[in-house]
């Protein structure tokens with residue numbers, strides 16, 4: 001029997017590869033993006049409480065009402081935007097599901113989808129599996145900002161969707177009001193929808209504000225905003241997130257969601273609903289992560305790398321282009337094996353796998369681990 005792959009170019013993700021290598025080598029794992037510390041024990045107690053109370057059967061397809069309401073309350077508090085929790089909020093099994101369901105809901109055979117290059121790894125496969133055609137618009141190095149002239153010239157009559165990600169993985173670039181306004185201007189008279197991946201919405205630095213696409217009246221009517229509790233509450237292993245979209249888009253989104261996963265773990269939903277009732281739990285996140293970013297960047301000053309502190313997300317990119325021609329993949333593997341610090345080579349995020357000699361480090365780790373990694377990085381030979 002022969003199988004014709006639907007994704008012939010796709011192998012195992014770099015996150016799995018580097019995390020395994022880190023584990024095999026006993027290295028400090030600053031590669032895959034997940035916190036190296038545990039979540040608040042209060043959250044674990046809440047899940048236990050709801051499990052013990054017997055909330056262990058299927059949740060409603062769109063999410064338990066109290067969690068959808070709490071998500072709407074958070075959205076009002078943080079962005080000043082009113083959402084109808086019945087018709088505009090859907091709880092899903094992680095942002096990955098939200099992204100896949102949103103793309104599947106609207107992309108048909110031959111539709112063009114604009115995405116920025118580099119992009120998070122699940123976007124292009126979602127487009128291709130739905131018969132869509134990814135159209136890559138390169139971001140402008142070194143800050144990974146958007147070149148709007150390039151976006152404009154990439155829009156065609158076939159463009160159905162634009163996929164954005166702010167704060168951006170891997171660069172940390174945070175969209176500005178001008179970015180939002182320019183996007184709105186470009187698409188307002190066209191039949192183009194948006195998927196906005198905002199999983200790092202609560203992780204921005206130096207007083208920068210995350211501008212959700214929900215805050216823009218023109219963009220809001222045509223956007224699926226995808227969020228993740230994994231990032232916000234240090235529970236990436238729970239795989240729980242949400243999709244915020246206007247009624248008509250939510251209707252189509254739920255048609256896909258109900259056949260992908262149908263619903264998301266019930267006790268987790270009740271626990272998160274309780275936990276969200278205290279806004280300080282997400283409002284203090286920028287400060288929490290800024291301390292880690294600053295600690296990491298301070299230490300990086302004693303290494304040969306060049307860098308600009310990240311604007312958002314829990315990733316810091318570093319360049320070694322001025323020192324060596326070694327490929328970023330080879331260097332990431334070598335650093336893991338030889339000095340015991342794992343990172344991600346960012347060439348994997350580019351559609352053409354172009355090597356800009358940049359590595360990505362995740363600083364969502366305990367301070368002693370960050371210090372230890374920095375100590376090792378000071379001694380590297382490039």
Ligand code: PMP
Nearest residue numbers: 094095096120169199228230241
């Ligand atoms: N989008 C981006 C930009 C990410 O970095 C990640 C990784 N966690 C996801 C989506 C997936 O989020 P989740 O784990 O909630 O599926």
Ligand code: GLN
Nearest residue numbers: 015016031032033034169
């Ligand atoms: N988002 C995480 C990262 O960028 C990885 C999540 C995953 O492994 N799927 O590192």
